[in-house]
Every structure is written in C-alpha cells, then in structure tokens.
Amino acid sequence: MKKNLLSVRNCAAVLALVVSLPAISQDNNLLLWYKKPATKWTEALPIGNGRLGGMVYGGVAEEHIQLNESTLWTGRPRNYNRQHAVQYLEPIRTLLRQGKQGEAEKLAAEQFMGMKSVDDSVYAQRKRTWLKQVSSQTQWSQPGVADKLWDSIRLPMLNGWEAMGLDGLDGAVWFRTSFELPAAWQGKELVLALGKIRDMDYTYVNGKMVAAGEGINTKRVYAIPAAALKPGKNVLAIQVINFYDKGGFAGVKSDERILAVYPKGATAESGIALSNVWKYKIQNATPPEFPQYQARYQPLGDVYFRFPVTGEVEEYKRDLDLATATAHVQYKAGGVQYKRSYFVSAPHRAMVARFTADKPGALNVEALLGTSHKAWQVKQVDARTLAFEIQVKDGALRGTSYMRVFAQKGSLAVKAGRLVVKGADAVTFYITAATNFKNYQDVSGNPAAICKTALQAIGEKDFTSVEAAHLKDYQSLFNAFSLSFGGGNRTDLSTDERIRQYSPAADPGLLSLYTQYGRYLLISSSRPGGQAANLQGIWNELLTPPWGSKYTTNINLQMNYWPADVLNLSGCTAPLFDLIAEAGEAGEQTAKEYYGAPGWVLHHNTDIWRGTAPINASNHGIWVTGAAWLCHHIWDHYQFTQDTAFLRKYYPLMKSAASFFNSFLVKDAATGKIISTPSNSPEHGGLVAGPTMDHQIIRDLYKACIAAAAVLKVDSDSSIRWQQQYDAIAPNIIGRYGQLQEWMKDVDDTSDTHRHVSHLWGVYPGTDITWQTPEQMKAARQSLLYRGDGGTGWSLAWKVNLWARFLEGDHALLILSNLLAPAEKEGKEQGGVYSNLMDAHPPFQIDGNFGGAAGLAEMLVQSQGEGIVLLPALPAALAEGQVSGIKARGGFVLQLVWQQQRLQKVVVTSLAGKTCKLIYKGKEKSFATKAGQEYVMEGW
Incomplete structure (x- = not known):
C-alpha cells in the first residue's frame, strides 16, 4: 500500500473547515422536477425550516400550499401515568414465569396501561347518550326524503371518508342510493354486500331497518327480507356512525365484489352493482371526545393563490432544488412567462412565496387561507396583512398564521378575507405561524405576538436580502456534504419517470439524489429550538394522521436521526436531545408509578406532551427500553463530535436510565442471569420475559455509561456496578436453526417474515454483535435471511443498514433499490417512494427516507469499531464515486474517491485531534492528528 500523509492547513473554525473541504465534481443531480402540477399530497413538494412546513402543489390557475406548524397537536398537559400500577408488576411477572402469557396480557391490559385523555367509563356513558x-333520528331513511340537494361521494373509501374531502369528520352520516328490483327477483330474499364499514351502521331498505353492524374489520353482508322490497325502485339508506379516526365504507383488500345486491344462493358477481356515487348528509358531527392514550400532530391550514389564466399553458415545469431549498413553478400563458419561487426561511421564521412575470403589470393574484379545523376565523390586520386563527378540537392549543403581501406596482386590496393584487410586476407573500405552546407543561404562549414579531423583523426588506439570508443559513448545513457516483444520471427524466425507470446500473445518480433528499428533509424538519422530526417529519395534511404522526420510540424516532451525524448534519440533532431531556423528566414519574424504580423509563411512543407510560395494547405497548435506546444517540453523537460539553450536559440522562435498569432487571431462576421482564420484542410475540433486543440495548447503555464516565472522570463506583450488571445480563443465544434467538426460548419460526427485526439491534444500530464475535454475527445474518428481503418503508431501511454491517454491499443495494420502487402501481399503493420521493410505508412515513440515507452512508464508511473502515460494503454497481463531508466517530470528516471499486484517495480532517485509524480491505494505518488539520492519503 502506497502511503502519502500530508498536513495541508490549520483552520480556526471547525464549521469553516468542514464547509471548505476541497470541492469535488458533483453531478447536476440535486433537482426533483415534474412536467405537471401535483394532484394529491404525495405528489406535492415539501419545504420547511424546522418549525413551519409546506407542501407545494404547483397548480396553474390555483396554487395550493398545505401548512404545518411543528407545535400544533391535539391534547393538553396532563398526567399520563396510572397511579400505583407497580402493585401489578410482580403478578404480571409471575404469570409470565408460569407460562401464562394470555393471563399476563389480560391483567396488564386492565391495570398496567397508561391513562387516556378521557376516562373510559365516563366516555362510555357519554357515548351511550x-x-x-x-x-333515534331515522327520518332520512324514508324513501320520500328529498336528497337531490345532498352532496355526492364515491364509494368505497379505502382510506376513510377523510381522504374523500371529509377530513376531521367524526359522527353520524346518512348515505343513500337506489336500485331497480328485477321482476324475476320479486318475492325473493336478497343479499346486500357492502364490505367493511367504520365503525357502526344501521341499514334501511325503503324506510325499514334490515340490519345493523359494528366493528371496523367486520364485512357487512346483510339479508334483505322479501317483505322489505317492492317492484321497481328500492331506496337504500345507511346511517354510518364513526366515533374516531377513519370513517365510512372501507371496502375490502381482496378482489371480492362489494356494493352489490343479489338473490340468496346466487353470487355477488351475478347480482346488481350498486352505484359507486351515493348521496350523503352529515347528521351530527359532535360525538363525545374519544379517549386517547396520546396526542396527534395536526395540520395548520392551507394557502391558496388564484391566478387568472388566459391562453394555452405551455412549457410547464415545477421543481424542488435541494441546493437552495427552494421550490419553483414556471410556465407560459398568453405569451407571458410566469415564475414562482417558494422557500421557508429559518432566519426570518417565515414562508416566502415570490411571483414574477416577464411582462410588466401581468401579475394578478388572489390569496386566501383555509383549514380543515372546524373552529377557525380569518381577519384583517392591516391593509396588506391577514390573520388566520384556529382552535384544535378537544385540545389546549391554538394556531395562528399571518400572511402579508408586498406588490411591485399594481394595486392591492383586502376583500372578503382575501388579499387581492392586480397589475403588478412582482409580488411577494410572507407567511408566519405559531401556537400558544411554550413547552410540554406550558401553553401560555401568544401566537399572534410571535407572528407579528417575525413580520416586523422582515419589515420592508427586499426579497433579495431575505432570500440571501435563507441561502446562507441553509447552505451552511447542506453544503457540508456532497456525493456522486460514476455512470449515468438520468436527470433528463422527470423525477416521477426517473423513479419508474430506475436501476442502480443505469441511474446511480438517483441514489445520491435520494441520499441528499434525506438530508434536505432533516434540515427542513429538525432545527435547534424546534421540535424533533416526527413520523412525518413536519408535514401532515390530516386531522387524524396515521399513528398520530407522533414519536414511535421502538425504532421510528431513532431512525429519523440515524443519518444526522454521519451525513454531517450534527447541528440538526438538537431537537432530539431536547425531546430526550423532557422525556427524561416525565419518565421519572412513570418509572416510580409502574416499576417502583429510580431513574426514567420510556415505552414505545411519546408525543409533544412527553407521555412515557405504556399505550395501545399490553401485547406490544409494554416495552421498557425506549429511554435506553435514546441514550444510545447521546453517546453516539458524542463519539462523532467529541463534544465534552454536550456529553457533560446529557450524561445525567444516561446515568438515570441506567439507574432504572439497576432496579428493574431481575434474576431468571432458569438461567441465573438477570433479565428484562415484562417487556416485548417490538412488535412481535406479545408480552414476554427476557426479549433479546432489550438485553442488547441495556448492555449498550451500561457500556456507554462506563465509557462516558471515563471521559468525564466521574462515577467510578457506578461504573463498577454497571460492569457487574453488564456481565450478568442474559447473553445472545444461537438457536437450533443457526439463527439468533429473538427470545430466551428457542421458538423462532423460520417462515416468519415479520417487519421488525428487533433482535438484530445489536448489529445495527448497536454494537453488541460485531465481527469480533463471528458466530453471533453469522447467526444474526441467518435470522435476517429467514426474515427475507420483503418489507416496506422503515423495515427495508433497517435491512439496508444491517446488510451493510454484514459487509454485503450488493445485498444492501438490492434492499435500498426496493426503497426506491414506485409506491403506486395499477392504482394501488405499495412500499417504495411516492413521486415526490417521500417514503411509502404505506402510507407516508419519513423514517424510510432517513433510514435509507443512513444505509447508503453505512456502505461507504463504518466507524462503530476500533477504527474507520473505508468502503466496507461498496456494491459492484457503484464502482466509481466520490463523497465529501461524511463523518466518522472519533471526530473525523472524510473525503473519499474511488474507481473500479478501488479506493484512490482519502482526505481526513480532524475535529478533535484524536488518533486516526483507517482500515481498508483488511489493511490498517494509524496516525496522530491535530484538531483543525487535514491529512491526505493516496495510492491505496
């Protein structure tokens, strides 16, 4: 190996050093672009500044931007913990020890889950009333009801009536249609097939109730007595009652025919198809507040810009430029070239919309605000500003948005709650937003004052200066990293077409675009002072989003931050550590009430109010290692940054989590080892004693605490105890199929392809299993082979990282390519990406984007061991490439250049002056470094 070590310069500022690494040739591959406007949310383009988010549709006559503000949630500050639940801890443990899992889960469901927002017994009484x-109000079931003026809706509603324009609707709704009874069917009993209905229904034929059903998974197949029918037209009226979340006719997942009527004994295929378009009327939209374990992230509202369009629209294009964090729309109409630009400025705390035309006086635009929230109002603030206010249903939070316009020439007026500009040369809108949320215990904020302050800071600044501040801020983060691969980049194709035609051999550039898009999404959804990126980052259009769009802590929240340090976005991690600190406070009470233990605990979900108690169901909600996993991020961040001030600040949270496990772990009579009980292997196998994942995470916590205490030179006595605990925890076990056991008992099913691979945590993101223990590594690999290559979203992303840790780059790339498959095929959603490159679980979850980006990094650099391994899992399809700004543990920033699958050049920048050990194809090189110096190696 030829070696050429050279110190080239000292840099006073670490940030300047990182940003000013020698430029490498980067493909022109930082643009998502399209030939037509978005028609749905998963085609729109995301913009954001960590607090305010928008989804830009790019319509011509009407532009739609859906708005989010990161602190707008349902719920309120409250106690999530069931008092004295600890008295049931030992009975649950005893039942598990006796092999009575069902009884343990039943007891835990009754006595060990968290408190809901409304007591179940109180809700039951309100619900009955x-x-x-x-x-009892059945007048809309009668045949003679005049329903011509009722609205129409198309059935079935596979994603609920919320996706059909009735977002946020809970309550009672009447649906009506009719069918002609064939003469041959007269006097016969008929069968009515409706599919699934959420949640209840009362079904009437010609004003007579013939059936009723309940349950979201129950197919409605009803008998219609012959006596209820009449010759000719028969009116079908169905009262659908939905208490919470999705409502309406949910259809079926199979090809089974529904919305049909046919004679008893015949088949649905031989019957009459009912119309897909039914009339509907909302009867009552105020059911009692539904009990919730945790809160839901909420949309704020919508901005609409309306433009008169004359002439044929030509040369349409919309795009999102990752290099500038700006979305654009451009087109020609009536001989005029129109251009629009959209970005969300972090320095000015505002969304900016800029409209121009190449003909003076050609801009005419009308701007208005709307929302799916029921309690809202728009009012005029001054001659160029509107205020928009909403109140979250059944919650403590209010949201406010201000929209101000500046027009270059032309006229400006406020009319009927709209900003109207006519005959302008250029128009700029500034949109600010805030809520009354101050922290998880305080909702006394003044959102109007916050919005006003932001607009005052913008003042009369011209657009160019606001844009320049945005670019400087954003690019200080984004430009710290670059990535390119040799071979073709199909930038000539629109992004949706590029996804459809993708293969890693023909278009490796899509991989680099996808990776940079993950970085863009993290910058846009996680900034210091804001909230952590949730299940959808910062973007959500629904009042009842999937899984509440909250923080799932048995992988999803953590996966959001997997790429942060390695892809040189350490500055975006602050909101995560703020969340950990607040959950640490809240989790101390949970540890006391449920386990009689010191320290803090977090189960598998939390929200903006920092609920830490078990939720949902006892077979997967009682999982005790959420806090320990989050502490892994504290130690890992320190390893990347070598920031001892950071470690000193957050080490107490690590120590507190370890204190909890010192108390919680108990001795297993069968093995003599200490185990975690009760818990589960997320989200698989039910409530158990001693899941493998728990033990891996807890060992990782003890190991990190020992290392952190040594760095800080504190707690030597505690370190002795932690080492004893570490040694006493039940070890990883290899099962009869050569697999790594998921539980202490050898009960793994080799045909099981469950989406979670929880027992492989010790391979990635942990280091409990490494190539220093090859037998365990091979057993873990065997487990992953049994689980298969299938999956969607975050599950695939996890597998990408695991295969990279197994040093199998081609297999990792295969899985990563599956993440880039088109999510919509033949009208159905599947795993992959939507046309806007957002991850499809489905539905959308952002963790797949982040986990996939981390997986690509893991193929190029690994530093979890004793050194920095270069190109450890490089796929054959990525034989040429360059990466700059990728980070490694120990405080190093790297630039790599490779050709024909051989490393050509390495540039190492030392941030902390530690000894650097590089490993490539089994060869090692160690050298001392000085902070701020750069080292170049060529000729590997």
Whole structure:
C-alpha cells in the first residue's frame, strides 16, 4: 500500500473547515422536477425550516400550499401515568414465569396501561347518550326524503371518508342510493354486500331497518327480507356512525365484489352493482371526545393563490432544488412567462412565496387561507396583512398564521378575507405561524405576538436580502456534504419517470439524489429550538394522521436521526436531545408509578406532551427500553463530535436510565442471569420475559455509561456496578436453526417474515454483535435471511443498514433499490417512494427516507469499531464515486474517491485531534492528528 500523509492547513473554525473541504465534481443531480402540477399530497413538494412546513402543489390557475406548524397537536398537559400500577408488576411477572402469557396480557391490559385523555367509563356513558340520540333520528331513511340537494361521494373509501374531502369528520352520516328490483327477483330474499364499514351502521331498505353492524374489520353482508322490497325502485339508506379516526365504507383488500345486491344462493358477481356515487348528509358531527392514550400532530391550514389564466399553458415545469431549498413553478400563458419561487426561511421564521412575470403589470393574484379545523376565523390586520386563527378540537392549543403581501406596482386590496393584487410586476407573500405552546407543561404562549414579531423583523426588506439570508443559513448545513457516483444520471427524466425507470446500473445518480433528499428533509424538519422530526417529519395534511404522526420510540424516532451525524448534519440533532431531556423528566414519574424504580423509563411512543407510560395494547405497548435506546444517540453523537460539553450536559440522562435498569432487571431462576421482564420484542410475540433486543440495548447503555464516565472522570463506583450488571445480563443465544434467538426460548419460526427485526439491534444500530464475535454475527445474518428481503418503508431501511454491517454491499443495494420502487402501481399503493420521493410505508412515513440515507452512508464508511473502515460494503454497481463531508466517530470528516471499486484517495480532517485509524480491505494505518488539520492519503 502506497502511503502519502500530508498536513495541508490549520483552520480556526471547525464549521469553516468542514464547509471548505476541497470541492469535488458533483453531478447536476440535486433537482426533483415534474412536467405537471401535483394532484394529491404525495405528489406535492415539501419545504420547511424546522418549525413551519409546506407542501407545494404547483397548480396553474390555483396554487395550493398545505401548512404545518411543528407545535400544533391535539391534547393538553396532563398526567399520563396510572397511579400505583407497580402493585401489578410482580403478578404480571409471575404469570409470565408460569407460562401464562394470555393471563399476563389480560391483567396488564386492565391495570398496567397508561391513562387516556378521557376516562373510559365516563366516555362510555357519554357515548351511550349520544348514540341513543342519533340512532333515534331515522327520518332520512324514508324513501320520500328529498336528497337531490345532498352532496355526492364515491364509494368505497379505502382510506376513510377523510381522504374523500371529509377530513376531521367524526359522527353520524346518512348515505343513500337506489336500485331497480328485477321482476324475476320479486318475492325473493336478497343479499346486500357492502364490505367493511367504520365503525357502526344501521341499514334501511325503503324506510325499514334490515340490519345493523359494528366493528371496523367486520364485512357487512346483510339479508334483505322479501317483505322489505317492492317492484321497481328500492331506496337504500345507511346511517354510518364513526366515533374516531377513519370513517365510512372501507371496502375490502381482496378482489371480492362489494356494493352489490343479489338473490340468496346466487353470487355477488351475478347480482346488481350498486352505484359507486351515493348521496350523503352529515347528521351530527359532535360525538363525545374519544379517549386517547396520546396526542396527534395536526395540520395548520392551507394557502391558496388564484391566478387568472388566459391562453394555452405551455412549457410547464415545477421543481424542488435541494441546493437552495427552494421550490419553483414556471410556465407560459398568453405569451407571458410566469415564475414562482417558494422557500421557508429559518432566519426570518417565515414562508416566502415570490411571483414574477416577464411582462410588466401581468401579475394578478388572489390569496386566501383555509383549514380543515372546524373552529377557525380569518381577519384583517392591516391593509396588506391577514390573520388566520384556529382552535384544535378537544385540545389546549391554538394556531395562528399571518400572511402579508408586498406588490411591485399594481394595486392591492383586502376583500372578503382575501388579499387581492392586480397589475403588478412582482409580488411577494410572507407567511408566519405559531401556537400558544411554550413547552410540554406550558401553553401560555401568544401566537399572534410571535407572528407579528417575525413580520416586523422582515419589515420592508427586499426579497433579495431575505432570500440571501435563507441561502446562507441553509447552505451552511447542506453544503457540508456532497456525493456522486460514476455512470449515468438520468436527470433528463422527470423525477416521477426517473423513479419508474430506475436501476442502480443505469441511474446511480438517483441514489445520491435520494441520499441528499434525506438530508434536505432533516434540515427542513429538525432545527435547534424546534421540535424533533416526527413520523412525518413536519408535514401532515390530516386531522387524524396515521399513528398520530407522533414519536414511535421502538425504532421510528431513532431512525429519523440515524443519518444526522454521519451525513454531517450534527447541528440538526438538537431537537432530539431536547425531546430526550423532557422525556427524561416525565419518565421519572412513570418509572416510580409502574416499576417502583429510580431513574426514567420510556415505552414505545411519546408525543409533544412527553407521555412515557405504556399505550395501545399490553401485547406490544409494554416495552421498557425506549429511554435506553435514546441514550444510545447521546453517546453516539458524542463519539462523532467529541463534544465534552454536550456529553457533560446529557450524561445525567444516561446515568438515570441506567439507574432504572439497576432496579428493574431481575434474576431468571432458569438461567441465573438477570433479565428484562415484562417487556416485548417490538412488535412481535406479545408480552414476554427476557426479549433479546432489550438485553442488547441495556448492555449498550451500561457500556456507554462506563465509557462516558471515563471521559468525564466521574462515577467510578457506578461504573463498577454497571460492569457487574453488564456481565450478568442474559447473553445472545444461537438457536437450533443457526439463527439468533429473538427470545430466551428457542421458538423462532423460520417462515416468519415479520417487519421488525428487533433482535438484530445489536448489529445495527448497536454494537453488541460485531465481527469480533463471528458466530453471533453469522447467526444474526441467518435470522435476517429467514426474515427475507420483503418489507416496506422503515423495515427495508433497517435491512439496508444491517446488510451493510454484514459487509454485503450488493445485498444492501438490492434492499435500498426496493426503497426506491414506485409506491403506486395499477392504482394501488405499495412500499417504495411516492413521486415526490417521500417514503411509502404505506402510507407516508419519513423514517424510510432517513433510514435509507443512513444505509447508503453505512456502505461507504463504518466507524462503530476500533477504527474507520473505508468502503466496507461498496456494491459492484457503484464502482466509481466520490463523497465529501461524511463523518466518522472519533471526530473525523472524510473525503473519499474511488474507481473500479478501488479506493484512490482519502482526505481526513480532524475535529478533535484524536488518533486516526483507517482500515481498508483488511489493511490498517494509524496516525496522530491535530484538531483543525487535514491529512491526505493516496495510492491505496
């Protein structure tokens, strides 16, 4: 190996050093672009500054931007913990020890789950009263009801009526249609097939109730007595009652025919198809507040810009430029070239929309605000500003948005709650937003004052200066990293077409675009002072989003931050550590009430109010290692940054989490080892004693605490105890199929392809299993082979990282390519990416984007061991490439250049002056470094 070590310069500022690494040739591959406007949310383009987010549709006559503000949630500050739940801890443990899993889960469900927002017994009484009222109002079932003026809706509603324009609707809704009874069917009993309905229904034929059903998974197949029918037209009226979340006719997942009527004994295929378009009327939209374990992230509202369009629209294009964090729309109409630019400025805390035309006086635009929230209003602030206010249903939070316009020439007026500009040369809108949320215990904020302050800071600044501040801020983060691969980049194709035609051999550039898009999304959804990126980052259009769009802590929240340090976005991690600190406070009470233990605990979910108690169901909600996993991020961040001030600040949270496990772990009579019980292997196998994942994470916590205490020179006595605990925890076990056991008992099913691979945590993101223990590594690999290459979203992303840790780059790339498959095929959603490159679980979850980006980095550099391994899992399809700004543990920033799958050049920048050990194809080179110096090696 030829070696050429050279110190080239000292840099006073680490940030300047990182940003000013020698430029490498980067493909022109930082643009998502399209030939037509978005028609749905998963085609729109995301913009954001960590607090305010927008989805830009790019319509011509009407532009739609859906808005989010990161602190707008349902719920309120409250106690999530069930008092004295600890008295049931030992009975649950005893039942598990006796092999009575079902009884343990039943007891835990009754006595060990968290407290809901409304007591179940109180809700039951309110529900009975409300249900009695609405079910007794049956006048809309009668044949003679005049329903011509009712609205129409298309059935079935596979994603609920919320996706059909009725977002946020809970309550009672009447649906009506009719069918002609064939003469041959007269006197016969018929069968009515409706599919699934959420949640209840009362079904009437010609004003007579013939059936009723309940349950979201129950297919409605009803008998219609012959006596209820009449010759000719028969009116079908169905009262659908939905208490919470999705409502309406949910259809079926199979090809089974529904929305049909046919004679008893015949088949649905031989029957009459009911119309897909039914009339509907909302009867009552105020059911009692539904009990919730945790809160839901909420949309704020919508901005609409309306433009008169004359002439044929030509040369349309919309794009998102990752290099500038700016979305654009451009087109020609009536001989005029129109251009629009959209970005969200972090320095000015505002969304900016800029409209121009190449003909003076050609801009005419009308701007208005709307929302799916029921309680809202728009009012005029001054001659160029509107204020928009909403109140979250059944919650403590209010949201406010201000929209101000500046027009270059032309006229400006406020009319009927709209900003109207006519005959302008250029127009700029500034949109600010805030809520009354101050922290998880305080909702006394003044959102109007916050919005006003932001607009005052913008003042009369011209657009160019606001844009320049945005670019300087954003590019200080984004430009710290670059990536390119040799071979073709199909930038000539629109992004949606590029996704459809993708292969790693023909278009490796899509991989680099996808990786940079992950970085863009993290910058846009996680900034210091803001909230951590949730299940959808910062973007959500629904009042009842999937899984509440909250923080799932048995992988999803953590995966959001997997790429942060390695892809040189350490500055975006602050919101995560703020969340950890607040959950640490809240989790101390949970540890006391449920486990009689010191320290803090977090189960598998939390929200903006920092709920830490078990939620949902006892077979997967009682999982005790969420806090320990989050502490892994504290130690890992320190390893990348070598920031001892950071470690000193957050080390107490690590120590507190370890204190909890000192108390919680108990001795297993069968093995003599200490184990975690009760818990589960997320989200698989139910409530158990001693899941492998728990033990891996807890060992990792003890190991990190020992290392952190040594760095800080504190707690030597505690370190002795932690080492004893570490040694006493039940070890990883290899099972009868050569697999790594998921549980202490050898009960793994080799045909099981469950989406979670929890027991492989010790391979990635942990270091409990490494190539220093090859037998365990091979067993873990065997487990992953059994689980298969299938999956969607975050599950695939996890597998990418695991195969990279197994040093199998081609297999990792295969899985990563599956993440880039088109999410919509033949009208159905599947795993992959939507046309806007957002991850499809489905539905959208942002963790797949972040996990996939981290997986690509893991193929190029690994530093979890004793040194920095270069190109450890380089796929054959990526035989040429360059990366600059990728980070390694120990405080190093790297630039790599490779050709024909051989490393050509390495540039190492030392941030902390530690000894650097590089490993490539089994060869090692160690050298001392000085902070701020750069070292170049060529000729590997």
